[in-house]
Amino acid sequence: MKTSSARLTGLGTTIFAEMSALALRTGAVNLGQGFPDTDGPAEVIEVAVDALRGGRNQYAPGTGVPELRHAIAAHQKRFYGVDVEPDTEVGVTTGATEAIASALLGLIDPGDEVIVLEPYYDSYVAVIQMAGGVRRPVTLRAPDFRLPIDELRAAVSPRTTAILLNSPHNPTGTVLRREELDAIAAVATEHDLVVISDEVYEHLTFDGLPHIPITTLPGMAERTLTISSGGKSFSFTGWKIGWATGPAALVQAMIGAKQFLTYTSGSPLQPAIAHALGADDAYFDTFRSQLQSQRDLLCDGLAELGFEVYVPEGTYFATTDIRSLGFDDGVEFCRTLPERAGVVAIPHQVFYDDVEAGRPLVRWAFCKRPEVIEEALNRLKVLAT
Known part of the structure; x- marks a missing residue:
C-alpha cells in the first residue's frame, strides 16, 4: 500500500x-x-462574536466578504499610497500561508525556478516542492543578514519565473532597505519575473525603520502579489485570515488554486479583521x-x-x-x-x-x-x- x-x-x-x-x-x-x-483588541473579538451570533456562519464568497476586501484596499491606500480595486485585486485566504501556497500553485509550473531568501519560512520550500518547482536560495548571512545583490543576480536562470520575497524577514528580523528592494525590482523587471511578497510583519518594524512594500517601486505594481494577514498585526494568529493584493490576473491565479483547497475562509472572522484594519494610528x-x-x-x-x-x-x-x-x-x-x-x-x-x-x-x-x-x-x- x-x-x-x-x-x-x-x-x-x-x-x-x-x-x-x-x-x-x-x-x-x-x-x-x-x-x-x-x-x-477586545473590540475586534466583539465584532467576531456579533457575527457568530448574527448568523454569519455559512460560506463567505470565495474571494472574501466585501467589507474585508474594501478594508484591505483602504489599508493599502492609507499606509502605502497603493490603489487597489477591492473587487478584482484583493483575495482573502485562510492565513498568509495559504495565500503563499495558492500563489505558488497558481503561478508556477513543474520545473520553474523560484528564488527565495534563506533562511526561509519552511512552508516556502514545502509548497515549491509540492508544486513541482525548484528553489534557488540566496543566503542572508550573519552578522548583518543583508541581501547579497550579486548572488541574487547570479541566481537567475532561463527557468526562473518568480522571486518569493519576505520583509520584514523571518527568522533574521532583517527589514530590507530601499536599495535592496531596488536591486530586486531591477532583477524582476529585467527578467520579467513575478514577485510574491510575504509582508505579514509589515507593522512590526522597530527603531523608526519603515516598511517599504516592493509593489510601490517603479515597474513593480504590475508584477507583484503582496501577501499579509490579520494574525501578526492584531495578535489573532489562530483565526487564520490572510489576503493578497495585486494585479487582477495574479490574484485570480491565486484564487484559482485556493478555491480547490479551502474554497473560503472563516466567515464570522472576516468582518472582525475588517474592523481591525481600520484601527487608529x-x-x-x-x-x-x-x-x-x-x-x-x-x-x-x-x-x-x-x-x-x-x-x-x-x-x-x-x-x-x-x-x-x-x-x-x-x-x-x-x-x-x-x-x-x-x-x-x-x-x-x-x-x-x-x-x-x-x-x-x-x-x-x-x-x-x-x-x-x-x-x-x-x-x-x-x-x-
Missing part, C-alpha cells in the same frame, strides 16, 4: 510542531513558535512600541547570559549565535534545551539549504508577556553555570 507521495519526500514534520510538542511535554517556556500569549504605534520593548528585554537578557545576539529590525524574532556559550549545532542545542533549561527555541539550520550558514544560529520569539520572557531568561541561566 502506498502511504506517501513523492512530492512529500524530505519534508517530514515541521520543526514548529516538533518543538511545540516538546514544550508541552516538558512544561518548557515556549519561545519557539511565533504566536503571542495575549489576545488582540495609536493602535499600531503602541503595538510596535510594546514589541520593541519586549525585543529589548529578550536581547539584553540573552546578551547578559553570554549569547552573541543579532538584534532584529522587525518581526517577532531575535537570533543568537550559540558558539559563544560553547555549543556549535543549533538543532542539537534546541532539542536538548527543554530538558536542560526548560525553554524552547528554534534552530535556524532547518531553514537553510546552506546548512553550515545556519548551524550555530538559534531563533527566539519575543511576542510574549514580559514576565514570560523574564522567566525564560532566568531558566537559561543554567547554561552559564
Whole structure:
C-alpha cells in the first residue's frame, strides 16, 4: 500500500510542531513558535462574536466578504499610497500561508525556478516542492543578514519565473532597505519575473525603520502579489485570515488554486479583521512600541547570559549565535534545551539549504508577556553555570 507521495519526500514534520510538542511535554517556556500569549483588541473579538451570533456562519464568497476586501484596499491606500480595486485585486485566504501556497500553485509550473531568501519560512520550500518547482536560495548571512545583490543576480536562470520575497524577514528580523528592494525590482523587471511578497510583519518594524512594500517601486505594481494577514498585526494568529493584493490576473491565479483547497475562509472572522484594519494610528504605534520593548528585554537578557545576539529590525524574532556559550549545532542545542533549561527555541539550520550558514544560529520569539520572557531568561541561566 502506498502511504506517501513523492512530492512529500524530505519534508517530514515541521520543526514548529516538533518543538511545540516538546514544550508541552516538558512544561518548557515556549519561545519557539511565533504566536503571542495575549489576545488582540477586545473590540475586534466583539465584532467576531456579533457575527457568530448574527448568523454569519455559512460560506463567505470565495474571494472574501466585501467589507474585508474594501478594508484591505483602504489599508493599502492609507499606509502605502497603493490603489487597489477591492473587487478584482484583493483575495482573502485562510492565513498568509495559504495565500503563499495558492500563489505558488497558481503561478508556477513543474520545473520553474523560484528564488527565495534563506533562511526561509519552511512552508516556502514545502509548497515549491509540492508544486513541482525548484528553489534557488540566496543566503542572508550573519552578522548583518543583508541581501547579497550579486548572488541574487547570479541566481537567475532561463527557468526562473518568480522571486518569493519576505520583509520584514523571518527568522533574521532583517527589514530590507530601499536599495535592496531596488536591486530586486531591477532583477524582476529585467527578467520579467513575478514577485510574491510575504509582508505579514509589515507593522512590526522597530527603531523608526519603515516598511517599504516592493509593489510601490517603479515597474513593480504590475508584477507583484503582496501577501499579509490579520494574525501578526492584531495578535489573532489562530483565526487564520490572510489576503493578497495585486494585479487582477495574479490574484485570480491565486484564487484559482485556493478555491480547490479551502474554497473560503472563516466567515464570522472576516468582518472582525475588517474592523481591525481600520484601527487608529495609536493602535499600531503602541503595538510596535510594546514589541520593541519586549525585543529589548529578550536581547539584553540573552546578551547578559553570554549569547552573541543579532538584534532584529522587525518581526517577532531575535537570533543568537550559540558558539559563544560553547555549543556549535543549533538543532542539537534546541532539542536538548527543554530538558536542560526548560525553554524552547528554534534552530535556524532547518531553514537553510546552506546548512553550515545556519548551524550555530538559534531563533527566539519575543511576542510574549514580559514576565514570560523574564522567566525564560532566568531558566537559561543554567547554561552559564
